[in-house]
Amino acid sequence: MLRLTKRTEYGLIALVHMAELAAARPPGAEAEVISARAIGDIFPVPKRMLAEALKHLQQGGILESTRGVRGGYRLSRPADQVSLGEIVSALEGPPALTSCAGMGAATSEGSCEVEPVCPIRSPLARLRTGIWTLFEGVTLQALADRSADPTGLFSATG
Amino acid sequence: MLRLTKRTEYGLIALVHMAELAAARPPGAEAEVISARAIGDIFPVPKRMLAEALKHLQQGGILESTRGVRGGYRLSRPADQVSLGEIVSALEGPPALTSCAGMGAATSEGSCEVEPVCPIRSPLARLRTGIWTLFEGVTLQALADRSADPTGLFSATG
DNA sequence: TCGAAACAGCACTATTCTAGTGCCGATTAA
DNA sequence: TTAATCGGCACTAGAATAGTGCTGTTTCGA
Ligand code: SF4
Ligand code: SF4
Numbered sequence: 499m500l501r502l503t504k505r506t507e508y509g510l511i512a513l514v515h516m517a518e519l520a521a522a523r524p525p526g527a528e529a530e531v532i533s534a535r536a537i538g539d540i541f542p543v544p545k546r547m548l549a550e551a552l553k554h555l556q557q558g559g560i561l562e563s564t565r566g567v568r569g570g571y572r573l574s575r576p577a578d579q580v581s582l583g584e585i586v587s588a589l590e591g592p593p594a595l596t597s598c599a600g601m602g603a604a605t606s607e608g609s610c611e612v613e614p615v616c617p618i619r620s621p622l623a624r625l626r627t628g629i630w631t632l633f634e635g636v637t638l639q640a641l642a643d644r645s646a647d648p649t650g651l652f653s654a655t656g
Numbered sequence: 657m658l659r660l661t662k663r664t665e666y667g668l669i670a671l672v673h674m675a676e677l678a679a680a681r682p683p684g685a686e687a688e689v690i691s692a693r694a695i696g697d698i699f700p701v702p703k704r705m706l707a708e709a710l711k712h713l714q715q716g717g718i719l720e721s722t723r724g725v726r727g728g729y730r731l732s733r734p735a736d737q738v739s740l741g742e743i744v745s746a747l748e749g750p751p752a753l754t755s756c757a758g759m760g761a762a763t764s765e766g767s768c769e770v771e772p773v774c775p776i777r778s779p780l781a782r783l784r785t786g787i788w789t790l791f792e793g794v795t796l797q798a799l800a801d802r803s804a805d806p807t808g809l810f811s812a813t814g
Numbered sequence: 815t816c817g818a819a820a821c822a823g824c825a826c827t828a829t830t831c832t833a834g835t836g837c838c839g840a841t842t843a844a
Numbered sequence: 845t846t847a848a849t850c851g852g853c854a855c856t857a858g859a860a861t862a863g864t865g866c867t868g869t870t871t872c873g874a
Pocket of ligand 1: 616617618622665
């Protein structure tokens with residue numbers, strides 16, 4: 499039902515937490531690293547899953563990691579330069595709305611029998627683009643601003 | 657990965673097909689019923705699953721059914737008065753982006769440990785609303801118009 | 815009257831995905 | 845040296861998805 503995975507939620511929680519820490523820092527100050535353990539101590543989430551999410555975020559280029567004792571993670575970019583699209587993409591792979599909807603790799607060899615005559619493939623691909631545009635437009639900064647409207651859809655019109 | 661289920665896709669295929677049939681009919685003509693078997697003969701989808709999807713659409717009030725031989729389904733409303741939101745909702749239940757995101761029933765008894773301190777609950781709930789607004793804005797008619805942009809996001813601005 | 819075509823409901827299996835855990839190696843500051 | 849930390853692989857248990865089977869009910873038409 500269009501649901502994000504738990505891993506994604508855990509990753510988002512960690513990122514929002516980091517963004518809030520960054521917002522509380524004096525401007526220009528370098529971001530301190532924070533360990534997976536430390537984040538897990540703050541939020542009641544399975545520490546191991548959280549570590550898994552952070553790993554994926556590192557691989558996606560959203561976090562930078564430092565190994566060894568006193569190691570940890572930090573945002574590789576300011577929070578207002580990280581889009582939710584990037585985050586979700588790093589945590590659960592390339593976006594798809596249908597089984598055939600390769601964002602980059604369209605027509606992924608005969609997976610779906612219907613494809614040659616499918617009347618919904620093209621419209622749904624466009625819809626997916628629309629959804630993704632939404633995700634790309636939401637920054638981590640906007641997510642961390644609790645009271646703000648992350649989508650900008652309503653605050654812009656109302 | 658934010659994917660629709662196969663059942664939903666099959667249901668959408670059937671609906672779009674019916675909408676196309678309706679578009680080919682002279683205005684004012686009553687919609688003919690079409691059986692699940694007939695639709696299954698046109699598209700290479702598992703007939704039984706298709707029937708399952710049609711059943712759900714009937715329960716959701718989107719299709720009207722006629723039983724007995726020569727029976728079948730037809731749209732209960734014109735295609736431009738059926739939103740994709742309704743369709744998806746009928747086929748895969750109420751929308752949710754997170755595990756806690758009851759559209760109607762918020763705070764569904766202690767399912768998530770994080771909830772009291774969750775920093776992403778509120779922003780994601782708003783994002784889900786944004787996505788759902790998108791779905792509500794797309795009509796079956798728009799989906800059946802192959803060349804058109806179903807979301808209206810791009811044709812409106814460009 | 816009878817039978818076939820169609821919807822309606824229930825239940826079932828197999829496969830895939832998700833959630834979560836375990837383990838061990840590599841790195842690094844103390 | 846040691847302990848804390850990231851990094852990679854693999855594994856289990858549970859849930860969701862995909863798909864099928866069967867039986868009942870309605871209705872048209874022969
Ligand atoms: S071709 Fe059509 S039925 Fe097949 S996966 Fe794509 S959208 Fe779904
Ligand atoms: S409370 Fe937060 S972590 Fe829990 S399900 Fe809702 S969004 Fe996810």
